[in-house]
Amino acid sequence: MGMLIEGRWESDDDKLVGEDGTLQRPESAFRNWITPDGAPGPTGEGGFAAEPGRYHLYVARACPWAHRATLFRELKGLQTMIGLSITHWLMADDGWTFANGPGVIPDPLHGAETVWQLYVRADPRYTGRVTVPVLWDTQRETIVSNESADIIRMFNSAFDGVGATSGDFAPAALIDEIDALNDRIYDGLNNGVYKAGFATSQSAYDEAVRGVFDTLDWLESHLSGRTWLCGDVQTEADWRLFTTLLRFDAVYHGHFKCNLRQLRDYPVLLAYAQRLYAAPAVAPTVDFDHISRHYYQSHRQINPTGIVPAGPDPVFPGAV
Numbered sequence: 001m002g003m004l005i006e007g008r009w010e011s012d013d014d015k016l017v018g019e020d021g022t023l024q025r026p027e028s029a030f031r032n033w034i035t036p037d038g039a040p041g042p043t044g045e046g047g048f049a050a051e052p053g054r055y056h057l058y059v060a061r062a063c064p065w066a067h068r069a070t071l072f073r074e075l076k077g078l079q080t081m082i083g084l085s086i087t088h089w090l091m092a093d094d095g096w097t098f099a100n101g102p103g104v105i106p107d108p109l110h111g112a113e114t115v116w117q118l119y120v121r122a123d124p125r126y127t128g129r130v131t132v133p134v135l136w137d138t139q140r141e142t143i144v145s146n147e148s149a150d151i152i153r154m155f156n157s158a159f160d161g162v163g164a165t166s167g168d169f170a171p172a173a174l175i176d177e178i179d180a181l182n183d184r185i186y187d188g189l190n191n192g193v194y195k196a197g198f199a200t201s202q203s204a205y206d207e208a209v210r211g212v213f214d215t216l217d218w219l220e221s222h223l224s225g226r227t228w229l230c231g232d233v234q235t236e237a238d239w240r241l242f243t244t245l246l247r248f249d250a251v252y253h254g255h256f257k258c259n260l261r262q263l264r265d266y267p268v269l270l271a272y273a274q275r276l277y278a279a280p281a282v283a284p285t286v287d288f289d290h291i292s293r294h295y296y297q298s299h300r301q302i303n304p305t306g307i308v309p310a311g312p313d314p315v316f317p318g319a320v
């Protein structure tokens with residue numbers, strides 16, 4: 001892995017873990033918002049109006065945070081309005097790259113070879129991690145946002161006036177409940193699996209794994225007798241949970257050592273995740289080959305041999 005220091009790419013191996021062995025996830029650096037008329041959003045500056053053809057999304061198929069953004073591009077029918085590039089699954093010495101490989105879609109705008117080159121183009125003195133997703137503005141030649149939680153909120157409504165598919169995944173009447181669910185699920189599960197996987201002390205791992213399974217146990221009972229997490233409608237909270245559940249048995253159970261139980265041991269959660277997976281346009285956003293290879297081969301501090309295990313059998317019918 002590596003990161004940018006004053007616009008220069010440097011190798012970092014463990015700058016993400018603090019002295020107590022706990023994962024320290026830095027704040028995303030670009031926090032502007034696309035809005036219908038270019039007015040400023042909740043953070044960052046204004047000037048990013050919702051215009052078809054103006055923005056481009058860079059993602060990795062492996063990454064659960066980037067997956068949220070590709071899902072919302074599909075759910076809101078933004079495929080012809082917002083372009084898409086897909087990185088190679090391997091995140092090694094150069095970080096995310098657009099090296100040739102199955103499923104890779106290179107950068108059509110600048111021919112970037114790596115994602116860090118995009119960050120330097122946006123800010124020649126950028127210091128920080130180089131993460132996906134990246135939402136790029138072709139007009140101002142900069143990054144609008146590299147925070148998936150914000151990107152899906154803007155995709156949810158910003159383009160409604162210029163032809164997006166109708167549907168509100170964050171209705172005002174439910175927003176407080178959605179935010180509370182998101183916070184709990186982020187801390188215990190979405191980020192919890194990463195805290196377990198990247199822990200370098202037993203106590204940090206123990207605490208994270210406890211949080212992961214407390215959250216899964218709670219979700220199993222919360223979803224009993226319900227179709228969706230919040231109210232009786234499908235919301236953003238469901239999709240944010242989905243991208244972690246999808247990867248659970250394939251990578252978090254083995255590679256991140258979240259191995260008390262698998263998703264398949266939770267009948268209600270499994271049926272719920274399979275229901276989301278079966279929604280139109282979801283399956284094409286899923287690439288288990290990218291997912292398994294990315295985790296097992298990129299994090300060599302966790303899996304030094306880079307061996308990708310043969311199992312477990314997939315629980316998402318037809319998934320490849």
Ligand SMILES: N[C@@H](CCC(=O)N[C@@H](CS)C(=O)NCC(=O)O)C(=O)O
Nearest residue numbers: 063065129130131132133146147148
């Ligand atoms: N808060 C960010 C986190 C994104 C993130 O951590 N992405 C990972 C891939 S799963 C990444 O690109 N990591 C590269 C690095 O940290 O160097 C978001 O949700 O958008």
